Amino acid sequence: MALLTVKQLDVHYGAIHALKGLSLTVEAGQIVTLIGSNGAGKTTTLKTISSLLRPTSGDILFDGQSIVGRPTHELVRLGIAHAPEGRGIFANLTVDENLEMGAYVRRDKVGIAADRERALTLFPRLRERLTQSAGTLSGGEQQMLAIGRALLARPRLLLLDEPSLGLAPQVVRTIFDIIRDINASGTTILLVEQNAHMALGVAHFGYVLEVGQIVMADRAETLAKSDEVRKAYLGVG
Amino acid sequence: MAKLLQTLFDGVAVGSLYALIALGYTMVYGILQFINFAHSDIFMTGAWIAFVIAKAAGWAGGDTPIWASLVTLLGSMIFCGLLGFVIERLAYRPLRGAPRLNVLITAIGVSLFLENTGQLEVLFGTQPQRMPTLLSSEPLFRIGGVGLPLVDVVVVLVAVGLMLLLQWLVFSTRLGRAMRAVSFSIPVASLMGVNVDRVVSFTFVVGSALAAAAGFLYAMKYPGLNQPAHSTWILLGLKCFVAAVVGGIGNVRGAMLGGLLIGCVEMFGAAYLSTSLRDVYVFSILILVLLFKPTGLLGKATVEKV
Numbered sequence: 001m002a003l004l005t006v007k008q009l010d011v012h013y014g015a016i017h018a019l020k021g022l023s024l025t026v027e028a029g030q031i032v033t034l035i036g037s038n039g040a041g042k043t044t045t046l047k048t049i050s051s052l053l054r055p056t057s058g059d060i061l062f063d064g065q066s067i068v069g070r071p072t073h074e075l076v077r078l079g080i081a082h083a084p085e086g087r088g089i090f091a092n093l094t095v096d097e098n099l100e101m102g103a104y105v106r107r108d109k110v111g112i113a114a115d116r117e118r119a120l121t122l123f124p125r126l127r128e129r130l131t132q133s134a135g136t137l138s139g140g141e142q143q144m145l146a147i148g149r150a151l152l153a154r155p156r157l158l159l160l161d162e163p164s165l166g167l168a169p170q171v172v173r174t175i176f177d178i179i180r181d182i183n184a185s186g187t188t189i190l191l192v193e194q195n196a197h198m199a200l201g202v203a204h205f206g207y208v209l210e211v212g213q214i215v216m217a218d219r220a221e222t223l224a225k226s227d228e229v230r231k232a233y234l235g236v237g
Numbered sequence: 238m239a240k241l242l243q244t245l246f247d248g249v250a251v252g253s254l255y256a257l258i259a260l261g262y263t264m265v266y267g268i269l270q271f272i273n274f275a276h277s278d279i280f281m282t283g284a285w286i287a288f289v290i291a292k293a294a295g296w297a298g299g300d301t302p303i304w305a306s307l308v309t310l311l312g313s314m315i316f317c318g319l320l321g322f323v324i325e326r327l328a329y330r331p332l333r334g335a336p337r338l339n340v341l342i343t344a345i346g347v348s349l350f351l352e353n354t355g356q357l358e359v360l361f362g363t364q365p366q367r368m369p370t371l372l373s374s375e376p377l378f379r380i381g382g383v384g385l386p387l388v389d390v391v392v393v394l395v396a397v398g399l400m401l402l403l404q405w406l407v408f409s410t411r412l413g414r415a416m417r418a419v420s421f422s423i424p425v426a427s428l429m430g431v432n433v434d435r436v437v438s439f440t441f442v443v444g445s446a447l448a449a450a451a452g453f454l455y456a457m458k459y460p461g462l463n464q465p466a467h468s469t470w471i472l473l474g475l476k477c478f479v480a481a482v483v484g485g486i487g488n489v490r491g492a493m494l495g496g497l498l499i500g501c502v503e504m505f506g507a508a509y510l511s512t513s514l515r516d517v518y519v520f521s522i523l524i525l526v527l528l529f530k531p532t533g534l535l536g537k538a539t540v541e542k543v
Contacts, residue, residue, distance in 0.1 A: 050428060072428060073427045073429075073430045073431055073432045076428070076430035081428075084428060088424075088425040088428070090422070090426075091421065093414065101414060101429045101431075104429045104430045104431055105429075
């Protein structure tokens, strides 16, 4: 069953037509990736799903229900968590306070404590830095915090924007292992990436985005083998 | 020695008033990055509402019970809190996302509006008034030969109490955490499920209530109330804005420090150098801070706002 359905989405930034009739589906329980080069509209897609941007036309269904026009802060309650690009952590808050912000809409103290524990188990580095100001973390640690924080919302759908951005290959591998773990424990993930190789390695299904349009959609392993993708995004051939 | 102590008391009393007002400037700046020029008029309104309440209740003279002051204080804070809410709702919220200059000009408009409607005969009128005496100015006790009147003690205690309360609110509650998150990034805070509009409203209510408390305390200490459009209110507001900038605009603790510093510098300068230059000292501090530490005493480039 589709958890998220995006239908014929058009988004404009002033005169710029950023998304041109984009459609995609995220099946419950899967990792779906949206790959493409810089400026293809990947971040725009996630921002529109989160209602940070308003589409000019088209529809977005979450769990069968249209969420277009609903304020961003209500979507968290529905079960959508978004770890934004550039990590978007609160540098003026401590690591622990950042995690608490992730659970902002929740009231179940016991559940929050359990999820906090889970996030800290996934990212032991964060545990050592709980009382530190989040602005003092390294890039990789900030990315871990952004993902850990999103988990504290206990989302049904996790939107990840470029988790590999600017990180050393070693750290990227760690983060992708954890993305797989998170999915294995039942969270559906929509993963936006420039690093097509890593993204197609963990995803079940993939879409290729070029200047605001989906140009290919297939099972991730099929995409990884296709000539076009290998040439354009994997630097092979 | 006596003069030194007396000046110190005055400096701390006036400085804590400045700090209360500076907090309103700094909180709004921390969240929306604009200077709310109408804030000094909220302070003025707070003082005048205190006058209206005390007058209407017929309170005057030294035998007024202490709860009368409390009622006046709370009445003024509640009124101005609501006023701040309405101003944000009607004047500033429609401009969310508009260029900052538009909001700034609107703030000046709101300021003029409050001053001039305040002058209406049905409201405060065009004449200066005298605030009824609610708290005795007889010395309560003496330290080093200097008498400390109840008024001064109340001014400092209430101001410090409110600042501690605010400190607790901002740094130890869920709402305060949300305020700090919003001040760092509105979109990311909303991704966490924070209703940003509600946080902004709350910030205006709290800032305005603090300004009203400062207005009440000011009227207690200096009972000669100038008419609403008088330039003293603007000048006082400006000094508090300077306090916020000196402390580091957007920084709650900075506003408190800046207020106390400005108050003490002003009072010491007036006592030991020249009374007529008191405003000069305040603005000299501003120039010095801007020259040597442009982000303010406690300001870090972008960190630790609200």
